[in-house]
Amino acid sequence: MEIxxxxxxxxxxxxxWEKKACTVRxxxxxxxxxxxxxxxxxxxxxxxxxxxxxxxxxxxxxxxxYKPLISIEHTRQNMLNKxxxxxxxxxxxxLVMQVLSNKTSSKxxxxxxxxxxxxxxxxx
Amino acid sequence: MEIxxxxxxxxxxxxxWEKKACTVRxxxxxxxxxxxxxxxxxxxxxxxxxxxxxxxxxxxxxxxxYKPLISIEHTRQNMLNKxxxxxxxxxxxxLVMQVLSNKTSSKxxxxxxxxxxxxxxxxx
DNA sequence: TCAAATGTACGAATGTTTTCGTAAATGCAA
DNA sequence: TTGCATTTACGAAAACATTCGTACATTTGA
Numbered sequence: 001m002e003i004x005x006x007x008x009x010x011x012x013x014x015x016x017w018e019k020k021a022c023t024v025r026x027x028x029x030x031x032x033x034x035x036x037x038x039x040x041x042x043x044x045x046x047x048x049x050x051x052x053x054x055x056x057x058x059x060x061x062x063x064x065x066y067k068p069l070i071s072i073e074h075t076r077q078n079m080l081n082k083x084x085x086x087x088x089x090x091x092x093x094x095l096v097m098q099v100l101s102n103k104t105s106s107k108x109x110x111x112x113x114x115x116x117x118x119x120x121x122x123x124x
Numbered sequence: 125m126e127i128x129x130x131x132x133x134x135x136x137x138x139x140x141w142e143k144k145a146c147t148v149r150x151x152x153x154x155x156x157x158x159x160x161x162x163x164x165x166x167x168x169x170x171x172x173x174x175x176x177x178x179x180x181x182x183x184x185x186x187x188x189x190y191k192p193l194i195s196i197e198h199t200r201q202n203m204l205n206k207x208x209x210x211x212x213x214x215x216x217x218x219l220v221m222q223v224l225s226n227k228t229s230s231k232x233x234x235x236x237x238x239x240x241x242x243x244x245x246x247x248x
Numbered sequence: 249t250c251a252a253a254t255g256t257a258c259g260a261a262t263g264t265t266t267t268c269g270t271a272a273a274t275g276c277a278a
Numbered sequence: 279t280t281g282c283a284t285t286t287a288c289g290a291a292a293a294c295a296t297t298c299g300t301a302c303a304t305t306t307g308a
Contacts, residue, residue, distance in 0.1 A: 006265060010210065024285080041267050043286070048265090062274055062285060076211055077226050080219070083207070086134065087200055092223050093233040095204070097240050099216050102201050109217040110241055116221050117238050121231065130295060148255080165297050167256070172295090186255060186304055 003052055005075070008045055011035075013075065016055065016068040023063050127176055129199070132169055135159075137199065140179065140192040147187050 005013060015030045016022055028042040046066055049055045058065040080095075088095045100110075129137060139154045140146055152166040170190055173179045182189040204219075212219045224234075 008266065014210065037266080038268060039284095040269080040286090044268085044288085045266075047287075059286095064286080072211075073222070076219075076222055079207060079211060080223055080226075083203060084223075086138070087196075087203060091233075093237055095200075096220050096223055096237055098197070098200055099204055099208075099220055100237075100240065100244060102205075107245065110245055113217055113220055113224075114238065114241050116224065117234055117241075120224060121234055132296065161296080162298060163254095164256090164299080168258080168297075169295095171257075183256095188256080 003054060003070070004078070005049075005054060005070075009049055009054060010075075012042070012045060012049065013054070013068055013070070013072075016066060017072045021065050021067050023065060025063075027066070127178060127194075128202070129173075129178060129194075133173055133178060134199075136166070136169060136173065137178070137192055137194070137196075140190060141196045145189050145191050147189060149187075151190070 011031060012027055015027045019026065019030075024043045024046055025039070027046065028039050031037070031042060046055065046057075050057055050066075054069055055066050056069050057067070084090060084092050084095055088098075100113075135155060136151055139151045143150065143154075148163070148167045148170055151170065152163050155161070155166060170179065170181075174181055174190075178193055179190050180193050181191070208214060208216050208219055212222075224237075
């Protein structure tokens, strides 16, 4: 699967991932909180996403219901891999340390990560 | 600073970060290894980057010398923050764990990260 | 010296993404 | 019923990014 969502498409996917199934209006209203673009803009984008296979829809009723066709995990991983390749010289650990250095994480978060690391090491 | 480099601009920045100072030809030759686009394309892009303030140049001599004006760390952090905000619900640790789960890192890398984490915890 | 090579400048073509206007169909409520 | 609101479809404009052709200046070396 080599479809990279555009920035606007990602915004729409956020909403779909969160709400599982949406009408165009649902998505539009959600987006309208942070951004202003017309209703038909959102509609058009979602139609394009349908063509690209990023979403599917139930067109049984007049008001269509859209659902995401790509998973959030998959998309996250794709984006991370691309970023590691292009901006972090292929080093995942460099990326991790950069995240940890600037985002002031809580002790709980750090501990969670540490536990996770230990689990990883034991499993190999 | 709210200038987000485009994809092509990032490719050029990679080269500049690596080599510190470059002519257009330097950059072009480097890029030409993986991609094919004409010399004037690279030139034009670098001129645009100059206008945007992404790079500076010494135009004393006929062959101009370009240098990056934004640091690699800053750019990395910007990209990560944006990604955390938009795709990881604002949770840096979620991002970290996703990276660790899929990129099979070596034990050395994992240890490096663990040490780094401990240093972080001791400093707070 | 002077032609070829190398360099910059820059407008314009091309490609992609985003935005919107308008038309047509359907549902809804007075 | 009838007219107003909501919805889809779709073409085309606008905005943004990339690519390239061409003109012109400078350097180089035969």
